[in-house]
Amino acid sequence: MKFPLTREQHLELYYYMQLNRSLEDHMVRLFRQNKIVGGLYSSFGQEATSVGTAYALEKRDWMAPMIRNIGSLLVKGVPPRSIFTQHMARYTSPTLGKDGTSHFGDLENLHIVSPISMLGDLIPVMTGLAMAGRYLGQKIVAMTWIGDGGSSTGAFHEGMNFAAAQRAPFVLVVENNQWAYSTPVGRQVPLKNLVDRAKAYGVQGYIVDGNDIVAVYQTAKEAVERCRAGEGPILIEAKTMRMKGHAQHDPAEYVPKEMVAYWQARDPITLYEKYLTEQKLWDAKTKAEMDTHIERLLQQEQEFAENSPFPPPELAEQGVYCEGCHEIKAKWERPIKEVLPPKASVKPNWTVENFGGMDEAAAITRQTAEGSSDDGARRAATRPAKKASPVKMAGRAKAPAGPRGRR
Numbered sequence: 171m172k173f174p175l176t177r178e179q180h181l182e183l184y185y186y187m188q189l190n191r192s193l194e195d196h197m198v199r200l201f202r203q204n205k206i207v208g209g210l211y212s213s214f215g216q217e218a219t220s221v222g223t224a225y226a227l228e229k230r231d232w233m234a235p236m237i238r239n240i241g242s243l244l245v246k247g248v249p250p251r252s253i254f255t256q257h258m259a260r261y262t263s264p265t266l267g268k269d270g271t272s273h274f275g276d277l278e279n280l281h282i283v284s285p286i287s288m289l290g291d292l293i294p295v296m297t298g299l300a301m302a303g304r305y306l307g308q309k310i311v312a313m314t315w316i317g318d319g320g321s322s323t324g325a326f327h328e329g330m331n332f333a334a335a336q337r338a339p340f341v342l343v344v345e346n347n348q349w350a351y352s353t354p355v356g357r358q359v360p361l362k363n364l365v366d367r368a369k370a371y372g373v374q375g376y377i378v379d380g381n382d383i384v385a386v387y388q389t390a391k392e393a394v395e396r397c398r399a400g401e402g403p404i405l406i407e408a409k410t411m412r413m414k415g416h417a418q419h420d421p422a423e424y425v426p427k428e429m430v431a432y433w434q435a436r437d438p439i440t441l442y443e444k445y446l447t448e449q450k451l452w453d454a455k456t457k458a459e460m461d462t463h464i465e466r467l468l469q470q471e472q473e474f475a476e477n478s479p480f481p482p483p484e485l486a487e488q489g490v491y492c493e494g495c496h497e498i499k500a501k502w503e504r505p506i507k508e509v510l511p512p513k514a515s516v517k518p519n520w521t522v523e524n525f526g527g528m529d530e531a532a533a534i535t536r537q538t539a540e541g542s543s544d545d546g547a548r549r550a551a552t553r554p555a556k557k558a559s560p561v562k563m564a565g566r567a568k569a570p571a572g573p574r575g576r577r
């Protein structure tokens with residue numbers, strides 16, 4: 171599937187990536203001035219993954235960003251001032267100064283679920299959200315992101331199995347940025363490609379060059395639309411690189427210099443600038459205008475944040491405990507009788523075809539053992555009855571020449 175982008179959309183992708191990077195530059199300066207409360211995490215080098223995946227979502231869709239997804243927040247419509255004020259714990263921030271980093275959501279308008287610090291936990295949450303949307307007939311898709319490290323948590327596996335079993339319209343983006351704190355991915359996962367995790371749950375998997383914004387967008391868009399069409403969850407592995415330390419405190423001296431150089435040559439913004447020029451989608455004047463606009467906007471937004479007050483002390487005890495929320499009654503969209511556990515007289519609307527006994531496994535063994543080695547037969551016997559999900563390659567894996575060569 172191809173999802174053609176207009177010139178405006180191409181430029182918008184640049185705008186969000188550059189806004190993402192410049193906003194974080196501003197915040198690094200604020201951090202050094204001691205104006206950021208708490209940690210500051212960088213998505214430098216990962217902008218294409220954040221922006222390209224979120225850009226595939228529609229307004230009605232839902233997302234739950236993680237700490238390195240400021241780009242996704244911007245695409246979904248969060249103004250930079252919310253990100254500044256939030257990091258600076260100001261009263262004007264989405265959490266009124268109560269929480270830091272990008273730990274905020276917007277359930278009313280933008281359909282953003284707040285991040286959860288416990289890695290992996292957003293997967294079952296967003297699966298539930300996707301199921302709720304389907305139940306309400308909304309045709310929505312839910313998306314969240316997880317790191318290479320987070321893909322080894324129990325919640326990841328439980329959540330993916332849950333999503334797969336429920337065929338939830340849910341897209342999981344695994345941002346393989348090569349590091350989890352100081353642990354390289356090869357030291358904590360015995361897989362070359364994290365997309366292989368998808369096979370374990372019988373779901374579709376895509377692998378994409380996470381630094382190639384158009385490839386990321388095309389892949390994410392296809393995944394989102396297939397989910398919306400009811401094909402069940404999809405896992406996307408985006409290969410990218412965490413170009414800074416885990417957070418500001420970490421100089422990341424454990425990262426080999428050659429590795430940094432390798433990825434520097436694949437900087438997503440530089441590659442995309444080259445692509446836009448080669449495709450004649452912009453010229454130096456357009457770029458300069460966009461960059462000036464971004465800088466001006468960020469200066470205004472930062473000023474707003476710096477001039478905002480800190481929260482009043484009494485706020486600390488407000489909004490902590492339930493304020494009548496337990497009195498809210500469920501609003502049943504279907505007759506309650508219809509959705510409660512089925513009565514004995516209700517026929518199940520599915521049929522059980524595979525009884526799961528050894529007979530079937532033995533049949534597969536017999537079939538495949540003919541002419542193959544014992545080992546092959548044994549492997550075949552453990553193979554699921556249905557074909558394992560195909561893994562699709564997209565992006566630089568196919569187009570080594572970079573964004574230019576993607577089509």
Ligand SMILES: Cc1ncc(C[n+]2csc(CCOP(=O)(O)OP(=O)(O)O)c2C)c(N)n1
Binds near residue numbers: 320
């Ligand atoms: C369940 C859980 N275990 C440990 C942590 C502590 N922790 C926070 S970030 C992080 C590293 C995550 O690495 P990765 O998932 O690769 O994401 P990245 O930082 O590279 O974006 C860890 C271990 C946590 N937040 N939750």
Ligand SMILES: [Mg+2]
Binds near residue numbers: 349
């Ligand atoms: Mg990582």
